[in-house]
Amino acid sequence: xxxxxxxxxxxxxxxxxxxxxxxxxxxxxxxxxxxxxxxxxxxxxxxxxxxxxxxxxxxxxxxxxxxxxxxxxxxxxxxxxxxxxxxxxxxxxxxxxxxxxxxxxxxxxxxxxxxxxxxxxxxxxxxxxxxxxxxxxxxxxxxxxxxxxxxxxxxxxxxxxxxxxxxxxxxxxxxxxxxxxxxxxxxxxxxxxxxxxxxxxxxxxxxxxxxxxxxxxxxxxxxxxxxxxxxxxxxxxxxxxxxxxxx
Amino acid sequence: xxxxxxxxxxxxxxxxxxxxxxxxxxxxxxxxxxxxxxxxxxxxxxxxxxxxxxxxxxxxxxxxxxxxxx
Numbered sequence: 001x002x003x004x005x006x007x008x009x010x011x012x013x014x015x016x017x018x019x020x021x022x023x024x025x026x027x028x029x030x031x032x033x034x035x036x037x038x039x040x041x042x043x044x045x046x047x048x049x050x051x052x053x054x055x056x057x058x059x060x061x062x063x064x065x066x067x068x069x070x071x072x073x074x075x076x077x078x079x080x081x082x083x084x085x086x087x088x089x090x091x092x093x094x095x096x097x098x099x100x101x102x103x104x105x106x107x108x109x110x111x112x113x114x115x116x117x118x119x120x121x122x123x124x125x126x127x128x129x130x131x132x133x134x135x136x137x138x139x140x141x142x143x144x145x146x147x148x149x150x151x152x153x154x155x156x157x158x159x160x161x162x163x164x165x166x167x168x169x170x171x172x173x174x175x176x177x178x179x180x181x182x183x184x185x186x187x188x189x190x191x192x193x194x195x196x197x198x199x200x201x202x203x204x205x206x207x208x209x210x211x212x213x214x215x216x217x218x219x220x221x222x223x224x225x226x227x228x229x230x231x232x233x234x235x236x237x238x239x240x241x242x243x244x245x246x247x
Numbered sequence: 248x249x250x251x252x253x254x255x256x257x258x259x260x261x262x263x264x265x266x267x268x269x270x271x272x273x274x275x276x277x278x279x280x281x282x283x284x285x286x287x288x289x290x291x292x293x294x295x296x297x298x299x300x301x302x303x304x305x306x307x308x309x310x311x312x313x314x315x316x317x
Binding site for chain 2: 026033037041042043044045046051052053055056059060063098099102105106109110113114116117215218219222223225226229230233238239241242243245
């Protein structure tokens, strides 16, 4: 167990293992995304009330779910880097931010596009949507704060604190549709009790959620690998890698 | 397939523009998300390799070499 943590802190080991994981995970991710999208767009029946516009659900919900999950990863990595000063945790936190921002952006934009034919408006200052917008700013804040410091250690600390403070927003996002009157519908998929969504729509949706999780993992690992190389550029193994590939 | 024709698929009873726009934007973001770290890594390694080669040609300047700006 402890040797595992020890290895986890070793940049060359993490670089190597993540490369191996990506070799399998990346093609799988692309297949899952393609199958899920084709299934959702071409092979499901339209919603009886919303018609075809509901097909946006297959990207909107996965993007939102994984954008939130990504914040957990970032917050945990931030806490670990604050408490144990683990270099790799700091790299993981930094690498989460742009991906989380991209996914939140997708959730907001697809939500706006879905809102137009369904609610008759692109945007409302509704609790769920506003708290998602705050999530986007939190992610972008971490990206910007990192760039604002020359000292990587100080940057990491400031970002970790911002991330942890921002965690307050997460339960607000979850509960926003219950706490406030909202245009946004409450969750249709439940772990306990029956989901209020037809199985023919549920399965492609679940596939897309899994595919987005896989995509997040791929993007995170790829970002981390680039970051590891840049931070370790003075070490022998990175120089060797550059000499081998960069000609 | 649910739709009878390509035209029906594109139109989606008037919702086509929304659905396709949403999917188009999402695909663009996905491509960007997966390509940008790969490009960043490639560019970095190429830059570092160039630096190492230069520092080998003129020995003794290895430590002053500029850090790649990324």
